[in-house]
Amino acid sequence: MTILERFKKYIAFDTVSDENSLTYPSTSTQIEFGKMLVKDLKDLGVEEAYQDENHVVYAFIDNKKSKTIGLIAHMDTAPTIAGGIKNPRLIEKYDGSDIKLNVTYIMKVEDFPVLKTVIGDDLLVTDGEHLLGGDDKAGVAIIFEFLTYYLSHKSEFNYNLAISFTADEEIGRGASKFDVKKMKADLAYTLDGESIYEANFENFNAASAKVTIEGVGVHPGNAKGIMINSVLLGTEFNNLLPKDMIPSKTEDHEGFIHLDEFHGDVEKTTLSYILRDHDKNLLEEKKEMLRSAKNKILAKYPKAKINLEIKDEYRNMRDYFINHMDAINLINKAYINLRLPINYTPIRGGTDGATITYMGLPCPNLGTGDFNPHGRFEFVSVTQMTKMVEILKELFK
Ligand SMILES: [Zn+2]
Structure with a gap:
């Protein structure tokens, strides 16, 4: 044969x-x-x-x-x-x-x-x-x-x-x-x-991250100074990350932070990311960028709740x-x-x-x-x- x-x-x-x-x-x-x-x-x-x-x-x-x-x-x-x-x-x-x-x-x-x-x-x-x-x-x-x-x-x-x-x-x-x-x-x-x-x-070092944001929901008519729309916070969170560090703009040895899923309403929004880099120190830096974004959002909206969970995947x-x-x-x-x-x-x-x-x-x-x-x-x-x-x-x- x-x-x-x-x-x-x-x-x-x-x-x-x-x-x-x-x-x-x-x-x-x-x-x-x-x-x-x-x-x-x-x-x-x-x-x-x-x-x-x-x-x-x-x-x-x-x-x-x-x-x-x-x-x-x-x-x-x-x-x-x-x-x-x-x-x-x-x-x-x-x-x-x-x-x-x-x-x-x-x-x-x-x-x-x-x-x-x-x-x-x-x-x-x-x-x-x-x-x-x-x-x-x-x-x-x-x-x-x-x-x-x-x-x-x-x-x-x-x-x-x-x-x-x-x-x-x-x-x-x-x-x-x-x-x-x-x-x-x-x-x-x-x-x-x-x-x-x-x-x-x-190959890549890989991690995943899940961000859960809880806002405050009230009737939009009486919302002034009270409502915290978690969808908007989710967008703001993502905008704090480097905008070119994404799969469509990286190649060879460049790593990325990829927003894989985004679900939300006023009260609760979740963002799922995958993080990839051939260099393990640069992967750690990417994790740090997410932590820093979380802290910035919390500082600006003390009444919001944000949970950030990062998991390592493969090396x-x-x-x-x-x-x-x-x-x-x-x-x-x-x-x-x-x-x-x-x-x-x-x-x-x-x-x-x-x-x-x-x-x-x-x-x-x-x-x-x-x-x-x-x-x-x-x-x-x-x-x-x-x-x-x-x-x-x-x-x-
Ligand atoms: Zn194969």
Whole structure:
């Protein structure tokens, strides 16, 4: 089975996750898909392969080495449009022109300049009505292709191989049931990025904040000097924050304070924020800005009540890696040996790898050749997927 055949088999299986579900995994299709992956692992000759009680898949291939590298991909796809695509289209040796997905949708180079980086590659595109599901089944297929080679060339490799397929990454619950002990690895990589010439060991530090403002409600006709309209205080509170420190005006390493929800009436208003920054000190500064806004409002309206609740969410794994470079050094060595460029880009979000890193298993993220994820314009470069397998071979040497 070629990597393309395997990839098509996996993306035909609909495993969209569901953020409204209370179960783990959030959709039963992920359980079925995991079962199929365990069978595929066993069919390749992997004896130690199973789904645990949480339906996370683990496999271990002993190569009688002292160290083990783990490879991780997630089984679910994003709940944006329909998954389970049956008729993706292969474009051989892409010539750099606009790509017609169907009668309605054209993927224009002008809108998606990333297409210029894959000229000459074999691409797999959608039918315009589905996700491709390369996020993260490109990762799953790459791991299988590498595994197939690994099993028949064990003497070439200096590390044992551990594998895990996780669930519900797209709804932020991916690492919640991941068990570092079952993985039995010294370091690991998630294969869950875009270009294979980019890797990530940096993500946001994240916190959330909820502001609750209580005003004083009376009949508007007799309100002079008495009414305190909490909606207006909420607006005033938000206006005290830096107006350009928001997602639509920040990029790269710039953090933000994002007003995510605003609900209110005269008596009670709530504002929900998310705070993000790659630098943990700058995240602390952002928390301080909220505290200071609260104090200013209270000083001006002593009869109002304001409650500010700040919660930490996840941390930037870079703070771990600056003192533990092994996993990064292996990436550098592999790319240098293959004379390929590698760029480390900051993730403007969270990643399972960050959570797993702080569970004690260092876990940077590698690319898979999947582009424009989470929508109908998603495509993979089959050429990059194949090259990633070669990079893994080098990495395990
Ligand atoms: Zn993903």
